[in-house]
Amino acid sequence: MGFLKYNPLKRRPVLHQKKYQDVDILLKSCAKFARDHWNPVPFQPQFTEGMNQKRTVFQKIISAFVLLVLLSGSLVLNAQDGKALFNQKCASCHAIDKQLVGPALKGVEDRWDDKAMLYDWVRNSAAVIKKGYPRAVTVYNEYNKIQMTAFPELKDADIDAILGYINTGGAKAAAAGAATTEGTAAPAAEGSDSNLLYGILTLVLAVIALILLQVNSNLRKMSDEAEGAQTAEPIPFYRNKAYIAIFAILLFLGGGYMTFQGAQGLGRSKNYQPEQPIFYSHTVHAGINQINCLYCHGGAQDSKHANIPSVNICMNCHMGINEYVKGPQLLREDGSKVDGTAEIQKLYQYAGWDPNKKAYTGEGKPIEWVRIHNLPDHVYFNHSQHVTAGKQNCQTCHGEIQKMDEVYQFTDLSMGWCVNCHRETKVQFTDNKFYSIYEKFHEDMKNKKIDSVTVEKIGGTECQKCHY
Ligand code: HEC
Numbered sequence: 353m354g355f356l357k358y359n360p361l362k363r364r365p366v367l368h369q370k371k372y373q374d375v376d377i378l379l380k381s382c383a384k385f386a387r388d389h390w391n392p393v394p395f396q397p398q399f400t401e402g403m404n405q406k407r408t409v410f411q412k413i414i415s416a417f418v419l420l421v422l423l424s425g426s427l428v429l430n431a432q433d434g435k436a437l438f439n440q441k442c443a444s445c446h447a448i449d450k451q452l453v454g455p456a457l458k459g460v461e462d463r464w465d466d467k468a469m470l471y472d473w474v475r476n477s478a479a480v481i482k483k484g485y486p487r488a489v490t491v492y493n494e495y496n497k498i499q500m501t502a503f504p505e506l507k508d509a510d511i512d513a514i515l516g517y518i519n520t521g522g523a524k525a526a527a528a529g530a531a532t533t534e535g536t537a538a539p540a541a542e543g544s545d546s547n548l549l550y551g552i553l554t555l556v557l558a559v560i561a562l563i564l565l566q567v568n569s570n571l572r573k574m575s576d577e578a579e580g581a582q583t584a585e586p587i588p589f590y591r592n593k594a595y596i597a598i599f600a601i602l603l604f605l606g607g608g609y610m611t612f613q614g615a616q617g618l619g620r621s622k623n624y625q626p627e628q629p630i631f632y633s634h635t636v637h638a639g640i641n642q643i644n645c646l647y648c649h650g651g652a653q654d655s656k657h658a659n660i661p662s663v664n665i666c667m668n669c670h671m672g673i674n675e676y677v678k679g680p681q682l683l684r685e686d687g688s689k690v691d692g693t694a695e696i697q698k699l700y701q702y703a704g705w706d707p708n709k710k711a712y713t714g715e716g717k718p719i720e721w722v723r724i725h726n727l728p729d730h731v732y733f734n735h736s737q738h739v740t741a742g743k744q745n746c747q748t749c750h751g752e753i754q755k756m757d758e759v760y761q762f763t764d765l766s767m768g769w770c771v772n773c774h775r776e777t778k779v780q781f782t783d784n785k786f787y788s789i790y791e792k793f794h795e796d797m798k799n800k801k802i803d804s805v806t807v808e809k810i811g812g813t814e815c816q817k818c819h820y
């Protein structure tokens with residue numbers, strides 16, 4: 353660290369000149385004043401070790417900075433953990449702001465004054481009901497005695513992380529939801545307000561550090577002068593090489609980080625959930641009414657694209673089903689109610705169907721569904737290879753679509769995501785005609801030389817398999 357050696361306040365030889373003596377007394381009292389008022393630790397000017405002292409200030413600032421970076425890193429991690437845990441374990445039944453299978457979880461800590469009971473509830477709700485904890489019994493009865501899944505593996509810290517996500521993520525999710533409905537969704541905006549917070553915090557700390565450095569050098573100057581030593585004219589902070597170096601490093605780190613994040617996130621849109629022209633619910637169709645995915649997305653089985661069904665396919669059923677009466681009340685992401693029957697009327701307008709005359713008017717137009725999943729053009733992805741040959745479930749890649757009223761993008765569709773799955777997933781060799789060409793592997797399997805073959809082994813991580 354070359355710049356640490358640079359000491360603008362390096363002392364010159366002491367000059368014993370008489371005319372300084374009066375000033376000397378004045379300055380000494382100034383120094384005393386400063387000592388009493390500025391410095392909480394006893395002030396001991398260490399003239400011979402002036403440089404050391406400066407170095408300690410640097411070390412303090414730098415270690416404080418490192419600490420801050422580490423701390424903010426771990427905070428972000430925690431918040432993500434909570435979100436990941438929530439999505440993984442709870443999101444199938446709970447949302448933050450609206451009721452799904454279970455109640456909306458916003459403000460749940462207020463409803464449970466005993467936190468220990470809340471922890472126990474998540475780990476094993478039945479036990480808490482048995483104990484007769486009032487909130488447990490009420491909510492259990494309210495929800496028709498549906499048994500919540502037990503999560504004995506969750507520790508207090510995990511549950512805290514989930515609760516933390518519910519507390520903070522709730523507001524964010526709602527805001528993002530509102531943005532989506534206005535059609536101005538910015539899927540990557542999530543998390544930006546916490547970044548802002550860290551940014552401001554860092555700035556404040558930097559300013560404090562600057563002030564402290566300035567105070568420190570002023571004090572040293574005063575005491576130097578009090579001793580009668582002549583010092584160099586102090587260098588203004590914007591010309592001080594040490595400050596310039598720190599500033600440059602901060603700028604470099606911050607800028608680099610943001611550029612990297614931005615570049616990597618370009619074109620990625622995890623959780624993207626646009627509003628569709630018709631409120632078409634996968635919960636109603638694929639969930640409650642158990643319509644097979646392939647009835648509408650038949651392409652997934654035997655072609656590259658899964659395809660979105662045409663209006664005709666909808667009308668196969670909806671010539672007959674003209675109102676929505678049997679299913680549960682549908683809600684948008686922002687909690688507003690959806691009139692299913694009115695949505696079916698929209699379908700009729702697109703189809704050009706007159707439900708009264710039960711005949712086509714000939715004035716139909718295609719439904720402009722908003723595309724959600726979209727890989728960059730340089731990537732080759734084939735559905736039938738995964739669904740038919742690879743025997744992968746739709747849900748592995750798309751999440752529990754049959755429980756989504758409005759589809760959102762479940763994964764980030766990043767290269768890491770594809771490659772990790774190819775490294776981990778074993779291809780089903782037995783009873784799968786697609787792999788008969790891999791005779792060597794079959795033989796090794798038969799001879800028990802290997803017990804499984806991953807996608808990687810058959811070339812699933814070679815660049816040209818996925819890139820044109
Ligand atoms: C299989 C569906 C299901 C899953 C998964 C699930 N819950 Fe629940 N949860 C429910 C139901 C249903 C209730 C309402 C009470 C009842 O019927 O047991 C409930 C109630 C709750 C309550 C009480 C809410 C209140 O208003 O008092 C909390 C807290 C809770 N769940 C937390 C969680 C957490 C945290 C997770 C994830 C780790 C989770 N749940 C996963 C179904 C589920």
Ligand code: HEC
Pocket residue numbers: 628632634637638643644645646647648649660661721722723724725726746747750753754758759
């Ligand atoms: C009755 C027809 C129908 C059935 C059954 C159906 N879907 Fe869909 N699916 C649609 C329509 C229409 C859209 C476009 C509107 C939307 O995104 O909600 C769609 C959209 C999707 C998308 C998002 C496409 C995009 O734009 O990226 C996925 C993924 C998907 N469906 C998967 C499934 C899976 C998995 C199942 C079975 C569990 C299923 N679908 C069952 C009609 C259907």
Ligand code: HEC
Pocket residue numbers: 630631632633634636637641643661662663665666667668669670673675676677678679682692693695696699
């Ligand atoms: C295999 C039969 C079938 C097909 C195909 C089908 N639907 Fe439905 N649809 C239903 C049933 C059943 C209901 C529920 C009626 C009820 O609960 O009263 C329903 C309900 C609806 C509703 C009201 C509930 C909601 O989801 O908002 C809409 C809108 C709707 N369908 C649109 C569509 C569209 C658009 C397509 C084509 C992509 C389609 N349906 C294809 C059977 C079908």
Ligand code: HEC
Pocket residue numbers: 645646649652653656657658659660725726727728733735738739744745746747748749750765
């Ligand atoms: C191995 C992961 C994977 C599996 C399994 C999978 N999909 Fe996809 N799906 C994707 C990817 C990746 C895309 C984006 C494709 C693109 O942009 O070219 C996609 C896109 C879609 C789309 C949008 C339209 C299209 O074809 O691009 C629909 C609809 C869809 N999938 C439905 C299904 C259904 C239904 C199944 C199960 C039968 C299924 N997917 C299984 C990864 C998968």
Ligand code: HEC
Pocket residue numbers: 727731732733734737738741742743744748749765766769770771773774777778779807810811812817818
């Ligand atoms: C859920 C796990 C999973 C994910 C996620 C996944 N794949 Fe695959 N992939 C498989 C399996 C299993 C096979 C084996 C099927 C086969 O051999 O034809 C496969 C095979 C392939 C192949 C053929 C490899 C070969 O050697 O023939 C390509 C290309 C491919 N995947 C591309 C992709 C791309 C691109 C993505 C991401 C957008 C992706 N996959 C995501 C499981 C996955």
Ligand code: HEC
Pocket residue numbers: 616619620727728731765766767770771774812813814815816817818819
């Ligand atoms: C299993 C499929 C798969 C394999 C194998 C694969 N890639 Fe990719 N690659 C992808 C996908 C999917 C993306 C798009 C990622 C995104 O949009 O974030 C991508 C993106 C990229 C990009 C653009 C940068 C970016 O992150 O968007 C480069 C460069 C790239 N891959 C290089 C390679 C090289 C080099 C190899 C071989 C070592 C390779 N890829 C192997 C699936 C694959």
